[in-house]
Amino acid sequence: MRTLVTAFGLLPALALAAGCFSAELDAPDVCVGGLAVPFPANSFDAATDETISADDLGVPDSDQLDLRVEVRSLAVAPLVGVTDLDFVSALSVHAAAADPASALPEMPIIDMDAADMQDDGTLFAETPDPVDITDYLLAGDVRFIVNAAGEEPEMDWAAAMELCVHANAHYEKP
DSSP states (O other): OHHHHHHHHHHHHHHHHTTOSEEEEEEEEEEEEEEEEEEOTTOOEEEOSSOBOHHHHTOOOOTTEEEEEEEEEEEEEEEESOSOOTTEEEEEEEEEESSTTOOOOOEEEEEEEGGGBOTTSOEEEEEEEEEEOHHHHHHSOEEEEEEEEESOOSSOEEEEEEEEEEEEEEEEOO
C-alpha cells in the first residue's frame, strides 16, 4: 500500500515543480490482503469484516485529479475452520458501498470456479477486464460481498481475501 501513498502524494508537487500543465502517474499494482470473510455454518453468503477506503490506498481527494483505480486480480484463501477451499465449486465477489444509504449498486468484481483452484487449496483469478472501483472509493469505504456455491461446511469458517489494484491519476494544472 505504501507505493500508492508515496506515488500519489508526489503527483501535484511533480506537476508544479516541473512547470508542467499536466502530469500523469501510473502506480504499480498494489495488493490489499487480509480482508477477512466470515461464513456462518451452512451458509455461502458473506461480506468482508474490514473495508477499504481511498485513504487506505493513498488515493488523494482532489477535483483536479482524473483518477482510476481498477481491480486486476483476486485471491481467496482459507483462514479459520477449513484447511482448503476444495469444497467451493463457484465464488463471486461484488464491491459495495459500506454506507447503506449510498446509491451505488453492488458491482461485480469477479466470478471464480473450480478452474481457479490452486494447488494449495486457494482460489485465484485475474479479472477478464479491469474493474473500475474509483467511484466506490471516492464515495467512502468499500466492502466486498462474497457468494459461493458447493458443499457447505457445517461449521463457522472464514476466508482471507486479497485484491490487487492498479491506479492511474492524471493531474491538470488549472
